[in-house]
Amino acid sequence: MTETPARISAARTAAFTILHRVASGKGHSDDLLHTMAVNALSSEDRNLTTTLVLGTLRWQLAIDSILRPYLQRPFQEMPAPVLLALRLGTFQLLLLDRIPDHAALNESVELARANGAPHAAGMVNAVLRRVQREGDALKKNLDPEAAHPQWLLDRWKHTYGNRTAHSIAEADQHEPNIPSLFNAPENAQQMDDGSRLIAELTAASSSGPKRILDCCAAPGGKTLVLAARHPDAKIVAADLSPRRLSAMQRRVERAGLPNIETVVADLTAQQRSGPFTQPFQLILCDVPCSGTGTLARNPEIRHTIRPEEFARQAERQRAILSTALSLLAPGGRLIYSTCSLEPEENEDVVRSVLGQPQHAALKQLDIAPLFARLAKENILSAESATNLRDTALRGTTLRTLPGTHATDGFFAALIERPA
Numbered sequence: 557m558t559e560t561p562a563r564i565s566a567a568r569t570a571a572f573t574i575l576h577r578v579a580s581g582k583g584h585s586d587d588l589l590h591t592m593a594v595n596a597l598s599s600e601d602r603n604l605t606t607t608l609v610l611g612t613l614r615w616q617l618a619i620d621s622i623l624r625p626y627l628q629r630p631f632q633e634m635p636a637p638v639l640l641a642l643r644l645g646t647f648q649l650l651l652l653d654r655i656p657d658h659a660a661l662n663e664s665v666e667l668a669r670a671n672g673a674p675h676a677a678g679m680v681n682a683v684l685r686r687v688q689r690e691g692d693a694l695k696k697n698l699d700p701e702a703a704h705p706q707w708l709l710d711r712w713k714h715t716y717g718n719r720t721a722h723s724i725a726e727a728d729q730h731e732p733n734i735p736s737l738f739n740a741p742e743n744a745q746q747m748d749d750g751s752r753l754i755a756e757l758t759a760a761s762s763s764g765p766k767r768i769l770d771c772c773a774a775p776g777g778k779t780l781v782l783a784a785r786h787p788d789a790k791i792v793a794a795d796l797s798p799r800r801l802s803a804m805q806r807r808v809e810r811a812g813l814p815n816i817e818t819v820v821a822d823l824t825a826q827q828r829s830g831p832f833t834q835p836f837q838l839i840l841c842d843v844p845c846s847g848t849g850t851l852a853r854n855p856e857i858r859h860t861i862r863p864e865e866f867a868r869q870a871e872r873q874r875a876i877l878s879t880a881l882s883l884l885a886p887g888g889r890l891i892y893s894t895c896s897l898e899p900e901e902n903e904d905v906v907r908s909v910l911g912q913p914q915h916a917a918l919k920q921l922d923i924a925p926l927f928a929r930l931a932k933e934n935i936l937s938a939e940s941a942t943n944l945r946d947t948a949l950r951g952t953t954l955r956t957l958p959g960t961h962a963t964d965g966f967f968a969a970l971i972e973r974p975a
């Protein structure tokens with residue numbers, strides 16, 4: 557983190573540094589907001605840093621369309637620090653009521669000056685003063701839809717209808733919901749409700765499995781739920797990334813769970829050796845995905861994602877699902893899940909893989925009865941279970957939607973290999 561010049565607060569310096577790294581493709585906001593440098597800030601500064609980073613990234617597209625007519629040069633020709641200072645300043649002026657205008661304005665000018673653009677300080681000052689003056693009119697144009705790429709919004713409108721697409725866009729502009737879906741917290745692990753729902757549905761889909769496979773396990777939140785629900789099972793937690801898996805291994809050790817074995821493996825390739833020689837009665841296949849259901853939590857995804865990405869993701873997802881299904885024991889069950897809103901990564905993947913001749917024996921089951929089972933085990937209230945059954949199903953699959961449900965957007969399909 558760069559040193560804080562006297563006239564710039566620690567929070568704004570930290571936010572600027574993180575936004576600069578995100579814009580240069582040098583890290584994800586979520587990781588960068590949890591570094592030692594940020595943890596060393598006071599809790600007030602840490603909170604402000606988080607608000608500034610996530611808020612600016614969430615509103616960036618709408619802010620850019622406000623700024624564009626005020627600028628004499630196209631964005632591409634503008635030095636990154638100038639653009640970032642303008643975005644940060646505009647975000648505070650238009651969207652953060654508790655920040656005094658003079659702090660938002662002056663510190664943004666100083667940020668541009670201190671980060672290699674002293675010549676642009678006058679311009680940043682003039683543009684932000686205009687934003688301040690015209691603030692009331694500009695605020696009316698801050699539409700959540702304008703904060704998303706049009707092509708992505710059009711996809712959601714096509715898949716879910718205009719009204720639902722609008723509520724997804726609205727939900728993306730707010731802090732994610734605090735976990736509240738389940739009756740009791742799980743292991744005091746920080747886990748969002750959508751992720752936990754996937755883990756609980758997986759655990760509930762099988763009784764007394766001897767061997768469980770978590771195919772794409774790191775950082776391991778769902779594995780820990782599976783271990784808590786099936787303490788007598790042997791759990792193999794596989795992941796391609798040694799770095800993510802070793803962080804997971806430390807988490808597993810802290811939780812004191814000897815029944816989890818972590819293993820580095822590429823599940824796009826068939827696996828026959830080591831822990832994969834015996835089949836599994838229960839498999840979670842929580843594949844890597846575009847993450848379009850998590851834009852409130854991961855706001856920058858909307859700035860980097862491209863339409864052609866879904867086909868690339870789907871190719872890898874089909875390969876992983878196919879490997880996982882080949883490891884499923886007779887009578888065994890598998891949950892395929894993503895945090896993507898795109899059918900190409902969800903229903904289409906399941907349909908395509910189940911259509912392959914080697915998987916002809918497999919059957920897709922209705923996921924709905926699992927809600928009742930979670931209620932029966934007092935993991936969900938009866939009311940939540942009924943509500944999910946009535947609102948979070950698309951055909952036989954789970955489909956949670958930001959704005960409709962108090963969770964990120966998750967998909968899950970249940971597959972069985974008949975005994």
Ligand SMILES: C[S@@+](CC[C@H](N)C(=O)[O-])C[C@H]1O[C@@H](n2cnc3c(N)ncnc32)[C@H](O)[C@@H]1O
Pocket residue numbers: 751771772773774775776777778779794795796797800821822823824842843844845876
């Ligand atoms: C959605 S995340 C899994 C989250 C995890 N299930 C949890 O709840 O904490 C997807 C994971 O898949 C892993 N991955 C990506 N490609 C893989 C592959 N070919 N084989 C196995 N794991 C892979 C990534 O490293 C990442 O950790």
